[in-house]
Structures are given as structure tokens and as C-alpha cells.
Amino acid sequence: MHYAAAPTIEDVKYLVLVPDGCADEPVDALGGRTPLEAARTPHLDALAARSEVGRAAVIPPGMPPGSDVGNMAILGYDPARYHTGRAPIEAAAMGVELGPDEIAYRCNLVTIDAGTMVDFAAGHLSTEQSRPIIEALDRALGGGGIRFHPGVEYRHLAVLPAEYGDADCVPPHDLTGRPAVGPTGPAAAKLEDLMEASRSVVREAAAATGAAATQIWLWGQGPAPTLPNFADRYGTEGALSSAVDLVRGLGVLTGLDVVDVPGATAGFDNDYAAQRDAAVAHLANGDFFLLHVEATDEAGHQGLVDEKVAALERWDADIIGPALEALEALGRYRVLLMPDHATPLARLTHTSDPVPYLLHDSAEPVEGRSFTESAVADEPAVAAHTLLPRMMEPARGASV
Numbered sequence: 001m002h003y004a005a006a007p008t009i010e011d012v013k014y015l016v017l018v019p020d021g022c023a024d025e026p027v028d029a030l031g032g033r034t035p036l037e038a039a040r041t042p043h044l045d046a047l048a049a050r051s052e053v054g055r056a057a058v059i060p061p062g063m064p065p066g067s068d069v070g071n072m073a074i075l076g077y078d079p080a081r082y083h084t085g086r087a088p089i090e091a092a093a094m095g096v097e098l099g100p101d102e103i104a105y106r107c108n109l110v111t112i113d114a115g116t117m118v119d120f121a122a123g124h125l126s127t128e129q130s131r132p133i134i135e136a137l138d139r140a141l142g143g144g145g146i147r148f149h150p151g152v153e154y155r156h157l158a159v160l161p162a163e164y165g166d167a168d169c170v171p172p173h174d175l176t177g178r179p180a181v182g183p184t185g186p187a188a189a190k191l192e193d194l195m196e197a198s199r200s201v202v203r204e205a206a207a208a209t210g211a212a213a214t215q216i217w218l219w220g221q222g223p224a225p226t227l228p229n230f231a232d233r234y235g236t237e238g239a240l241s242s243a244v245d246l247v248r249g250l251g252v253l254t255g256l257d258v259v260d261v262p263g264a265t266a267g268f269d270n271d272y273a274a275q276r277d278a279a280v281a282h283l284a285n286g287d288f289f290l291l292h293v294e295a296t297d298e299a300g301h302q303g304l305v306d307e308k309v310a311a312l313e314r315w316d317a318d319i320i321g322p323a324l325e326a327l328e329a330l331g332r333y334r335v336l337l338m339p340d341h342a343t344p345l346a347r348l349t350h351t352s353d354p355v356p357y358l359l360h361d362s363a364e365p366v367e368g369r370s371f372t373e374s375a376v377a378d379e380p381a382v383a384a385h386t387l388l389p390r391m392m393e394p395a396r397g398a399s400v
Contacts (some may be wrong), residue, residue, distance in 0.1 A: 005078045011061030013283045013333040014236075014391060015323065016290040018074060018183070019315050020244070021065060021297030021343030022308070022338040023355040023373055029305045035296075035345070035370045036356070039312035043321035047335070048371040051360035058341055058355055059383040065350040066171070067246050068220070069290070070340025075250060076234075076388035077227055085222015086246065091157055093249035093258070096149050097223040106220035107148060108156040109133060109202065109213040110180075117180045120172035120301075121154040122206075122213035124267070129209040130154060136205040137216065141197055151245060154267070158218060164190050169219035173301055175351045183218070191218050214219050230254040230288075238288030241275045245364035247292045256290070257282075266294040268307055280326040283333075291319065308345060327362070334391050335360040336365040337371070354381035359391060 030038040043339050058070040060080045068086040069079045087104035091097075098104055109130055111119040122130075127150075134150040142148060145161040167185040175181060181190045189284060198216040206213040225248075231237050239257035243264045251258040261278045263271025270293055279289045293315065299308035327333040338357035341350045356376045358368075369375045 002018060007394070010299060011332055012239075012287070013327055013330050014288040015129075015279065015327065015333060015335050015350040016074065016288075016388065017319065017335065017337040018071065018290065018292040019295045019296050019312065019314075019337075019339055020249075020292060021300050021310060021341055021350065023342035023353070024110070024300065025342075025346060025373075027305055027343040027345055029113065030309070031199065034373050035305070035308040035312055037374065039309045039316070041316035041320075041371075042313060043316045043324065044337075044371055045325065047320065047337075047356055047360060049368045050365035051358045051368045052366055053356060053358050053369045053371055055354045055379040055381045056357040056387060057381040058338070059127055059352040064222070065341045065352040066243065066285035067297070067340050067350075068250075070384070071250055073384040074336075074338065074340060075230070075290070076385055076392075077252060077254070078383075078385045082225060082227050083222075084173065086220030087157060088172075088222045088224050089249035089253065090151070090155070091149075091159070091249070093245040094149060094151060094157060096157060096159065098159065100399075102145070102159050103162050103221050103223055105158040105160060105169075105218040107134075107156040107166075108217040108219070109154045109156065109206075109211070109215075110172050111212045111214050111219045113214070115179055117172055117178060119212065119309055120176055120217070122125045122211060123174050125154060125211040125213060127152045127205075127208075128207075129211040130156065130213070132209055133202055133205040133211065133213060137198060137201050138231075140201045141343070142196065146194070146305040154213075155245065156216075157367070158216070160194075160272070162223070163187060165221050165223070166181050167191055167221070169221065171219050171349075172217045176301075176348050180217075194218065211365040227253045230256050234288070234389075236287045236392075238290070239282045239286060240290035241278050241294065242292035242294075243270065243389040244292065244294050245357045247290075251290075256288075267298060268295050272296050272314050273322075276323050280323060283330060285325065291320075297343045300345055301348055303345050303348055306347055332361075332363045334362070336391050338387070349354045357382075357384070357387060359387060
């Protein structure tokens, strides 16, 4: 599919839709179908029928299959070139600056029992429960170049001296129901000591808030990254909406406006309509908007089949259908839709498998196909970071 060049970039509205982790594998409970195949999505089906639908490699070879890597690729930045770690992206979203001799770690509050990772999210404790725990950690263990910063729910940040960075750490969501395998590498002993020291502090503070957390888990480390400015790269300003610090951090690092949407959450109670309205309101005067929702990924991590299907149906009814109707009134528009990775329900974690993508130009519809894993299974996987430049490039060139 080749787009005709637009006269100016202002003539086109660009909408990127990211249903986090929505790609999956056949599920027995769905009669051997995937959630994308089982969900009732008439608006997505109609859009896919007139769009380019293919298969994208969002995770470059050898890189961890995380939302940090996948969303960086969706924004058109090659993770193999720009990615330094998950935590420093989250640090940017939190307004935490990293010095040249500092490294950021994601600091999960987790539940471990008898050496088994019972819950990587400590029962999905609330932010009100978790904040006092992180504050207690900073009082007890902070200092000497170590500091803890509260985030949301179970997701927090630790800033450590750079010497703590030389380690291989397993993401806690990859260990659910399995032995809690600690870090390896030169800095492993320092990290183990810090996580061990956290246990008494976390247990005492968690008991006071009624939380199930038993300790911290450190992973996803890296130094501060440097990403080219989005407007310089593509010739237009833009904005995004997400309840996830990772995605918001990518907005901060690339100069996109991060829109705070009341009701947007990282759970199943997300207000899809509010995020859609924010996107449409921005595109009435602006040109680019990325809309990210976490719910499909959370359902995959928890193995909740019905929740994953329901989230996809909410995407269709509350975002895709009404957003496209609104965009029609604004003139020519383009849509890029794809997940940042797969989160199969049976695996409870991310995989590096290629995912479906959809690329649509309202002025140049094409003969499409179903937006499902099986429909694109025989297609060659394109590098995901090349897709957004393709969507933008006809109006203004961008190096990749």
C-alpha cells in the first residue's frame, strides 16, 4: 500500500491506537479462537476490511518483550538504537531526573511466599496503600545514592548508583507461580541485599495499610535515554493519553503532550469514552494523537479470558466506532492500530511473537482482511518502528 503525498501535513489527522497486549494464542475456553477472533468488534471489522492489515515485529531480536520496547517501536523509534531500559522511561513520566552516575530500576511491590512469586502486583494494591510503603522504604533504606520514588499501585521507582546496573534481572510477571529467581551478574549481590533488606520494612508498612506486599522486586534498569524530538522528526506536534507511566514517559522524552484524562486507569475500570473524547478534542485543532489502554494486557497477565474479550469490545464500541465517526467530520485521516506485544492468556506474560497491525488512509481505502492473528499468520513480519514513519512520511519525510 503506497500513499499519495499530501499537500501539507495539516491536511491529515493521525490517530494511533494501542490496545496493550491484545494479541494472543488460541484459547480452549473460546473454542480454539483468540480473544481478537472471539470479540464482537463490528467497527474494527469494517475498518480492517478497507485497510492494510499485516504482521509487525514489535520486539527486535534479543530484546525483552515489554511495553517499553513495543511502544517505542510504535512511535517510530527503533528500540535497538534508542532503548536503554524500562525504568528510565518511567522515571521521565514521574519527573524524576537521573544524573550521569545514576541508574533507574522499576521497583515492584510483590508477594513472595516460600520462595515462590505468588503475585507480581501484590494483590494489585491501591496507590493509597502503596505510597506509605515506598515512603517507609526511602526513610529506612534511602541514602548513599539510593532513593525510592512512589508511583501508582504496585509500580514504583528506585534510583541507584550506576554500579548497581550491571545485572540481569527477571521481570516479576515472568515468574508468576514459579520460583522467584533473583538477579545474576556483577551487581547481583548488591541488589539481593537491597531486596532482602526491604522485607521487614515492606511487611510492617503493608500490614498497616492492609496490603499483601512482602518485599520489593528490582528490574528493568537503565540510564537516562535520549530520543529525537517527535515534532522535529515528523514535522508536527502531537499528544497522547495513557494511564501507564511507561507510555507517558515516552511522551515526555519525545516532546509529545501528555494529556491527563480523568477516569483513565491501568485496570478494567478504565474510562474508554473519556480517552476517546480527549483524542477527538485534540485532533479538532491538532494533528497527531496516540491513545493507549492497558486493560487487555492486565487481563492477559491475570489469565482472565472474559475480561480480555470484554476489553476488546469496549475498544470497539467506545473508541473505534465513535472516534472514526468524529474523524470523518474533520477531513482526511489516517489510523495506525496495533498492540505493543502479545500477552497470551495461557502464558500470563508477554511474548516476542509478531502481532497484527492495521494502517488506514480515509482517502485511499484498500481491500483489507480480518484484524486477527490467524489472518496475518502467513504474512512476513515488518519492523514495527517503520510503520509510523510510513503513515507520516508522505506528508513530510522522516529518517528512521
